[in-house]
Amino acid sequence: MAKEPNRVELLQGTLDMLILRTLLFGPMHGHGITKHIQRTSDDMLQVDHGSLYPALHRLERQGWIASKWESTDRGREMKFYRLTAAGRKQLVLEESKWQQLAKAIAQVMRPA
């Protein structure tokens, strides 16, 4: 999969958190999730499709998201994912873990 130099690879485990976070705004299909992550990161984060769909199906199996076939505004049948209650909790958990990690890395990189 081609990588462009101005793009950053996702850290392992963060894709789940980003998907959950994206779905906080409402149900969304796979393509929409990719675009949303790219847009909000100013195209810095490029979601690899090779990991998006496996991640979506794994999250669904874990019960954090649920899926349903629905029509888009333009009448196309797409599979929409939405956050479940368990997913919300998981998001909180992952976010706090992420913050701890970011803080720890920051401390290492710039010792006070």
Next chain:
Amino acid sequence: MVWWRSKRNQDLEREIRGHLDLEEEEQRNAGVTPDDAPYAARRAFGNVGFIKEVTREMWGWTSLERLGQDLRYAVRMMRKSPGFTAVAVLSLALGIGANTAIFSLMNAIMLRSLPVQEPDRLVLFGKGQWAGVTDDLPDHSWQLFAYPFYRHVQRKNQVFSGVAAMGSMGNDVRAIVSGNRQSEPVSARLVSGTYFSVLGVNAVAGRTFTDAEDQTPGGNPVAVMSYSWWQRRFGRDASVIGKTLTIGSTVFHIIGVAPPEFFGTSVGESADLWIPASMITEVPPGWGGDEPTRDPSFQSFHILARLNPGVTVTQAGAQVNVLFKQALRERVGSAPSQKELSAIQHALIELTPGGRGLSQIRGRISLMLEILMGAVGLVLLIACANIANLLLARAASRQKEIAVRLSIGAGRLRLIRQMLTESALLALVGGVAGVVFAWWATGFLLWMVSTGGETLPLSVTPDARVLWFTSVLSLATGVLFGLAPALRATRVELSSSLKEGRGSLPARSKNVLAKALIVSQVALSVVLLIGAGLFVRSLVNLRNVDTGFNKENVLVAGVDAPSAGYKEDDPRLTALYQQVEQRVSELPGVRSASFSMFTFQQGAWTMSTYPQGRTPPSENHGEIHNNAVGPGFFAAMDLPVILGRAFNSRDTAKSPKVAVINETMARTYFPGESPIGLRYGFSPEHSGDFEVVGVMRDAKYGNLREKPTPMAFYPYTQQPRYLGDFTVRYAGDQRGLAQEIRRAFAAVNSNLPITNVRTLAEQVDDTLIGDKLVARLSSFFGLLALLLASIGIYGVLSYAVAGRTSEVGLRMALGAKRSNVVWLVMRDVLVLVFIGLAIGVPGAVSLERLASDMFYGLAAVDAVSIAAAVSILALVAGVAAYLPARKASLVDPMTALRYE
């Protein structure tokens, strides 16, 4: 499932399709030409096939899908080693089949409920194992009841929704179907009018009779047919209903047919007709004196009752016993003696579950079936041990495969589950084959336990309970023989197993398990073999037992005396007997012929007996057995009179009443003196009724196991009775004699039918039917166990020897002799056999103690059986071990050394 998976695949396909479509649209919007847009979208997405594959991985496998995979794999493995599969399936089929067959029989006889409404709520008064008539005053747990007592309970109780009475004896009578001239034998049961309604059994054609038709003695000559008789005799012709049947001089109307599954309430006894109990004087004709249904001391019925909802057996029992004592006090009148009062004090009715019906054969066969069940259980265990050993050997050869699978990430649990699936599949295939085998074997068993050439009327078709038993048994078997090898096989050292090729020495722990299996096989086999030896020797002892009479060259004919149409005390009947005896005695080749009430095993007439001027002994409740016979009886049976005289033609109805007693009676009633000329009677007031004129040697009367029983014989001229047996001693050839005897009977009185003719030897032999069955089957199972165990030893040793080829080669190269090598290999196995024997023999001895009632004439520890079993087993095990050992010793040292 396949559908479910493909549905999910289509879903994923659609989802990715949708994604690509959106992407294509965006690419077009961004200015890519419509022709290039799809490719651009594809490029942006990546490898579709790979992404799908990775996504599918996320779904995980459901347990059903895994089972499907495991089953497919198991079938492949079974096909790959057809020899192993055949041996395993065959031994399982034999093991499971034998278990199923014995269990089917147990189910039919001991476990299954009658096909009636709510059988759980039926209770039986007493255990229902007696049959006959008694006028004794009940003084302990009581089994037979008078008809008036049944009515008493029916009227007074508040615990039953219904009460029914059944005559305890089957009545084999002759009946003439309307439109026929010839009479034919039918078996009739007398039952109360409430019988069918209490059971909740409805007629499939016509109707059943009611309580109203059971009120007036002799008033309602009606009969309900059994389905099997309807089918056998009338081909299910519905027009039979309304026709008549003549029994004796009474014309019965056939009013209905019982359902096909209903054989009656006596398991293992067939009934062709059910007739209201109020017809008791007519069935059998002329029997029972005056109005037995009004006589409180004519105790000949079983009582079955249906509990009211909410009433417990204990509550019902309490009320029944109050009613019982009430009835007994009424019977003894206003001035009862001390003895009568104390008897009533001890009289007791036990209520037992009635839903399974009554059974005479239950008592006779159940212990036997339990023993056989134990034996087949052991056989199955041995078969399991065998298959476990074969699986172990096979697992060892699959070690590398397993190591590869573990190293590329298969979970151990997953592998164990897969191997257990293989053994469960084996067990199920064996189970199915076993059911087929059992189907055949059950019929065979039923034929073997049946006496007198007639198969027991039992339905042994497998029902839900039997199928459950077999399925659970098969699965348990699969786990039993599969678990240990599976655990063992998946515990591998990855690196060493992968490096090693075939032919490495089996690990030590594998040997421990295999050795334990050999030891247990030997132990179980020796238990079975010793058991078989005990049963066979017990049977031999019973065959050689001194019966006291000579059973060879004797024919016994059953006689249906009541059909002659005389009351039992009619002098014309006595004259009839004498004429027949006279006529048959004159036939060529006949030595002696005589009527009697009973011959061997046909029953007994027991009476409390009081010697004149002496105290009666307390053994046997002070009762003796009695028989009324003709003057030729002792000669016909070859019963020697050792003191005094036998009967002769001068003992008539008018001469003084005489008796010939046996040694045991002489010894217990008249100890220390010659009984000739002494007197006894059946009550203290009549102790002078009979004068002893002779003493005869003791003999067996009821069965071959009985202890010496006090017995007295009377001339039938002085004890007018219906005599049921006719005994003929002949010289030379008996062919045609039965026909001659029938002709002689017909010539004297055409209404005096002979029911069947058998030799006395057959009659004696029939009493050993259970012993024969157990001896034969336990021998068969013992040999089967021996065969399985020797296959086990042979298999394990062959495998071990193959692994030691190079060691053997080395030893021989260093100068070991062939005999040394043979010994080296055999030594290990012989030690195991010895340990197995050391465990099995004491086990068998303690089992022998437990079942000592089953054996006849054997010491507490029967050395012969043990010695025989041990030497047979040691010999067979030795041969099974010698063959592979010899093969090992024939190895050429050079080849063996190059082997690795």
